[in-house]
Amino acid sequence: MTTQIAQLQSLLPDSIHEVAAVIGMPATLRLVERFGGTTLPLPRGDNIIGRASLAVLAKQIGDDDAQKLAHHCAGEPLYIPRCDVxxxxxxxxxxxxxxxxxxxxxxxxxxxxxxxxxxxxxxxxxxxxxxxxxxxxxxxxxxxxxx
The missing domain is CATH 1.10.10 (Arc Repressor Mutant, subunit A)
Structure with missing residues (x-):
């Protein structure tokens, strides 16, 4: 599925292209599959709540990609579109x-x-x-x- 949807990149929202540039298309598609249509809080991981939030994200996309995304968003929430089209x-x-x-x-x-x-x-x-x-x-x- 990953290679097929990569061929349909023109149908993906710009925000997904931005996320894919940071963590790659496979991890981005896992985000869409699990969290599509929701806003993710992306804390820096400075406190216990932030580390717990990053741990949930890391279960879906891996520790390295979760850290990259959190660093890229600098603590701001990130909306993950459903990519319906x-x-x-x-x-x-x-x-x-x-x-x-x-x-x-x-x-x-x-x-x-x-x-x-x-x-x-x-x-x-x-x-x-x-x-x-x-x-x-x-x-x-x-x-x-x-x-």
């Missing part, structure tokens, strides 16, 4: 890939859509909409034979 695009691309792969193996489209709806907690109508309307990933998986 990028995550939804990633989900839709994954659904389309799973659909195409399952149909290629001989499963009926109706059966595949039902399975994907259950697996993704979406309606079958929504899965059909995703499969029909999601443009393919911008990065080609096969080389162009004519260029």
């Amino acid at each position: 990028a995550l939804r695009r990633l989900r839709d691309l994954s659904i389309c890939d799973q659909f195409a792969g399952a149909v290629r193996t001989g499963k009926t489209a109706i059966k595949v859509v039902a399975e994907l709806a259950l697996a993704n907690k979406l309606t079958d109508r929504w899965i059909w909409k995703i499969v029909k309307e999601t443009p393919p990933d911008s990065s080609p998986t096969t080389p162009d034979l004519f260029h």
